[in-house]
Amino acid sequence: MNGPDFEIEREWHRRGALRIAGVDEVGRGPLAGPVTAAAVVLDPENIPGGLNDSKKLSATKRARLESEIAKAAQVSIAHASVEEIDEINILRASHLAMERAIAALDPPPDAVLIDGNLLPRGLTLPAQAIVKGDGRSVSIAAASIMAKMCRDRIMVDLAQQHPGYGWETNAGYPSKAHREALRNLGVTPHHRRSFKTVHNILYQEKSVSN
Numbered sequence: 001m002n003g004p005d006f007e008i009e010r011e012w013h014r015r016g017a018l019r020i021a022g023v024d025e026v027g028r029g030p031l032a033g034p035v036t037a038a039a040v041v042l043d044p045e046n047i048p049g050g051l052n053d054s055k056k057l058s059a060t061k062r063a064r065l066e067s068e069i070a071k072a073a074q075v076s077i078a079h080a081s082v083e084e085i086d087e088i089n090i091l092r093a094s095h096l097a098m099e100r101a102i103a104a105l106d107p108p109p110d111a112v113l114i115d116g117n118l119l120p121r122g123l124t125l126p127a128q129a130i131v132k133g134d135g136r137s138v139s140i141a142a143a144s145i146m147a148k149m150c151r152d153r154i155m156v157d158l159a160q161q162h163p164g165y166g167w168e169t170n171a172g173y174p175s176k177a178h179r180e181a182l183r184n185l186g187v188t189p190h191h192r193r194s195f196k197t198v199h200n201i202l203y204q205e206k207s208v209s210n
Contacts, residue, residue, distance in 0.1 A: 022139025030172030
């Protein structure tokens with residue numbers, strides 16, 4: 001199986017939609033930090049080589065592609081906060097981040113390709129949900145790279161404010177070291193309280209203090 005291509009975008013071109021945005025999010029699984037989405041409109045005449053699902057690329061390749069995408073494409077990145085994740089749930093929050101990223105594209109795209117099997121309910125543009133889209137569409141692959149690079153930097157910054165949780169390497173995901181730090185150091189304002197692992201630790205703390 002080869003990597004992603006521009007075929008789905010071409011199909012939309014044939015229907016008259018010229019500016020196609022690929023949209024992806026990163027950060028649904030972590031216990032801490034925001035969820036981040038990117039929307040990318042590639043130039044069909046200038047698509048960076050080697051685009052793929054960000055998880056399949058080395059850190060060096062991701063960094064090179066981030067720079068190339070930023071130069072060659074229209075890019076918008078947006079977030080949903082920990083408070084929003086806890087309030088409306090992680091799926092809705094990831095869709096909210098996607099909606100914000102799409103809304104910030106100026107001029108707006110003619111259509112959007114969303115990674116996953118559900119379309120955000122607030123979308124007003126023509127759209128297509130594509131399961132494992134970052135492995136099928138170069139536009140979504142580009143969005144996955146931009147979202148991951150941005151969110152990883154946020155987590156490195158937060159790691160400096162809250163040392164000990166290993167966010168600079170685990171990006172807030174529930175690694176063994178992160179879970180141990182949660183138990184030993186407690187819950188920070190950047191932890192998602194609606195997530196079971198964090199909720200249980202908070203609940204234990206309350207039980208102990210009562």
